[in-house]
Amino acid sequence: MACILKLPTENSVGVISITTPERDSQIANDPALRSAIEGMKRKWLIGLHHNWHDHNFRYDPLFDFSMAGEDDLREMNGTTVPLVPMDACNFVPETFKPRTTEKFWDILYVARAVQFKRIPEFFQCIRDLYDAGHKCRVLFICPVPSYDAKNQNTVFYNIREVYDTMFIGAERDLFNLLTIDYRYPFPFDLDTLAHFYRSSKLFVHTADDERRCRVAGYAWASGIPVVAMNCVAGLLPPEARKTPYFYEAKQYA
Numbered sequence: 001m002a003c004i005l006k007l008p009t010e011n012s013v014g015v016i017s018i019t020t021p022e023r024d025s026q027i028a029n030d031p032a033l034r035s036a037i038e039g040m041k042r043k044w045l046i047g048l049h050h051n052w053h054d055h056n057f058r059y060d061p062l063f064d065f066s067m068a069g070e071d072d073l074r075e076m077n078g079t080t081v082p083l084v085p086m087d088a089c090n091f092v093p094e095t096f097k098p099r100t101t102e103k104f105w106d107i108l109y110v111a112r113a114v115q116f117k118r119i120p121e122f123f124q125c126i127r128d129l130y131d132a133g134h135k136c137r138v139l140f141i142c143p144v145p146s147y148d149a150k151n152q153n154t155v156f157y158n159i160r161e162v163y164d165t166m167f168i169g170a171e172r173d174l175f176n177l178l179t180i181d182y183r184y185p186f187p188f189d190l191d192t193l194a195h196f197y198r199s200s201k202l203f204v205h206t207a208d209d210e211r212r213c214r215v216a217g218y219a220w221a222s223g224i225p226v227v228a229m230n231c232v233a234g235l236l237p238p239e240a241r242k243t244p245y246f247y248e249a250k251q252y253a
Helices: 019-024 031-040 119-131 159-166 188-199 215-224 230-235
Strands: 001-004 014-019 045-047 055-056 065-067 073-075 105-110 138-143 176-182 200-205 226-228 247-248
Touching: 014 019, 031 055, 031 159, 045 247, 105 159, 105 188, 105 215, 119 138, 119 159, 119 188, 159 176, 159 200, 215 226, 215 230, 226 230, 230 247
Parallel strands: 014 045, 045 065, 055 073, 105 138, 105 200, 138 176, 200 226, 226 247
Antiparallel strands: 001 014
């Protein structure tokens, strides 16, 4: 949603950010709205908050800057795009601050049941660990949306069936899969979610094409390291994209 970051004063302009879905679904389809926003630019800086990385980005001078990392955008015509290299995921509530909580789970993963999170690959990684004799305690918190046939290609609806096939008996005592079908996509309040983070030793994220993800930001704010593909490290400054904060996985094996 659009967000006022700073109000204008007598001595300075205001700053407002507009998200890419608002750009695409509202501004692009409403010339009067675009004209109204252009009329604000004398007193306001207009930022574009990107909800996803865009490697086919086309610069629009309506927006004075983009909130995105240096590797999140690739401008199609080579135009230099003014960047503010942070977004909402860089700002984590105080409740995720590290505390002296007992570490019960070895591995935590928090992800919606959508295909780009690569949940089957996560299951296979845990299966391989168990087969190799590493009996890790795992907590996977997975909100699942209500069934909708048109989303079959993008939602991992049969997650429990796959889990029940791959893990048996005492393994299910070690690997706690919480599939939650209410209050999607955020079933827990932040204080409860933070407890799970602080009770875990590390966070694993198996998406291979997701950048600047909030769940990884929560992990770093909680003081636990993240094991993930390189794309996930975009939230960190370059000097922190290394152990002990980030363990890069080159492949799933």
